[in-house]
Amino acid sequence: MGASIYDVAKRAGVSISTVSRILNSSANVREDKVKAVREAMEYLKYEPNQFARGLVKQKTNLVGIYLPTAGGSVFDSQYNMELMKGIEGVLARRGYGMVILSSLTDSGKNPVYVEYIRQKRIDGLILGSVADGGEMESLRKLLRESSFPTVYIGKRIHTKGLNVYARFEEYHMEMIRLLRKNGHRNIALFISPGHKHYLSALLNRCRQELPEITLYPVFTRRGENRSLCTEDSIKTVLDKSCTALISPSTEEALAITGELSRLDLKVPEDVSVITVEHKKGAAALIPPGISAMYVPAGPMGTAAASLLVTALEKTGQEELSREFFPCYISRNSVKAI
Amino acid sequence: MGASIYDVAKRAGVSISTVSRILNSSANVREDKVKAVREAMEYLKYEPNQFARGLVKQKTNLVGIYLPTAGGSVFDSQYNMELMKGIEGVLARRGYGMVILSSLTDSGKNPVYVEYIRQKRIDGLILGSVADGGEMESLRKLLRESSFPTVYIGKRIHTKGLNVYARFEEYHMEMIRLLRKNGHRNIALFISPGHKHYLSALLNRCRQELPEITLYPVFTRRGENRSLCTEDSIKTVLDKSCTALISPSTEEALAITGELSRLDLKVPEDVSVITVEHKKGAAALIPPGISAMYVPAGPMGTAAASLLVTALEKTGQEELSREFFPCYISRNSVKAI
DNA sequence: CTGTTAGCGCATTCAT
């Protein structure tokens, strides 16, 4: 069993309050006592018990990360990994631990983070975009009602609270415009389950702004048989005689280009490809070098964590929302026709 | 502020012990009281404060995951991601939270997990293979001295304690043998920084068992400019006139094959490639379909977490160590010469 | 079956 503050006090010949004061540097203590206490702590390998401390201060120094991924693991997408990397950096530096809240077990009932918040197991929460509309509603309600420090990564859902986002619709339109400029008219739009609810808005907007373009949505599935699923998808593309396609991630792009080459279709000669990439340069590795819209997930994670930590330490909540602007990186996968 | 057990007790007209009993189902309570208490809990949205509970039971229901990655983020390698996926599955199901311990901030001083253990912030620890020899030594000492529930993923380091592993040396020898059977003699061995300390043993063994083989180690670097680093590496391969190469991961394999094709070298016509893959089928997506040694990181994570949870719940520690056997999956990247 | 009570380890008044 570890040493407690009593053991330290006894060994240093002082009272526990003095030890506590030194621990928190909450008051001045005579130099010699400080020294004695430090030695005692050293000797006993004393570390303050976080339960006891938390019970008094109501602070865990833990931040929850909840990145819902429809039916899959958080660790399945590079987007999430980049987010986490960004988050990890600032949390580690600022002395917070990160606890990964798995969406694996919540079905029907409340998502795990509700429990974690109520049980006071975390000081703050970083929330990835929820996929489904109903969930979205309840989340919005939760955020409005509780004042629990939360930063939401994704399309802004209410004006109160912390928020980090990139405009899905905007940068998709940009990709489409780009293909249009290159003469493409029939475009297959691969879209992941988590983004389904953006689709209709995007389709509408495209129909209005770019009436000459026809968009063919193709849904991708997560999980093991990614390649299998893609095979069917590619058939759809061919049937609609699309000359270009947009992929939602580099993982998907790799599967897609693989399938294309298996069907003896060349990129970009037979079909142009643009992908979204969340890690800078990731799509460059996919032959022949896939042009990409870079959505800076890492920096977004960093921003999210920074916002949260700032809010936690109540140093004034200057910044409430931060937008990120994806940028297009041209490589070798788009051909003018 | 949330409701406490007192509030619930008052509202239900019982004592706090009764509430506690119901909470922990630690004794029988009359039906009507149970009902009253449940209603009160519902009404007050009561959730037991984990600090107070932990203070008594010394249990956090949190498991620490420490996957050291020399100078990089945990989230940078697919190996780690697969491990985490495996771990996530069982921890979520068994009601444990996972806190990611970042190795980002520990330099010089104790690694973070030491602090987490001493502060009793976690109940158990899953430890990835440490890279460096010195660290290894201190770790071994730590594990021997403390009886903190820990499962170590990687080469067995002491007979006490929980352990999950695959034999790095073995499966690398297997890959080499396979290339040898296909007529290859000069082989480039790409090796990641985390595995450097395995190298000399492997070289020795190869020299003994397979004297006709010459192995050329090439060190890979983590981080952003992966492709840059690979370019140099490939030159090394050519200089030594290697006819085959072994890649340590699918990420690396993607970069390598990309670089090869940029140099107008074809796989497998000009150079044969085998990679280690940690996610089943991952290397199949890399043209032309890279043959791979599948090291089942996901299942290994699952096993590690299971071992740990079992140990935590003291249901007898039947299994102390579990070995995994990688298997070779032949695809299109190896040619006989 | 149920209520009373003594800690768990610490931060924080309140005296001194």
Add this chain to the structure above:
DNA sequence: ATGAATGCGCTAACAG
């Protein structure tokens, strides 16, 4: 500047 005492919310004897 420092010690004694109180309470954070809960569990686990203990007593009825």
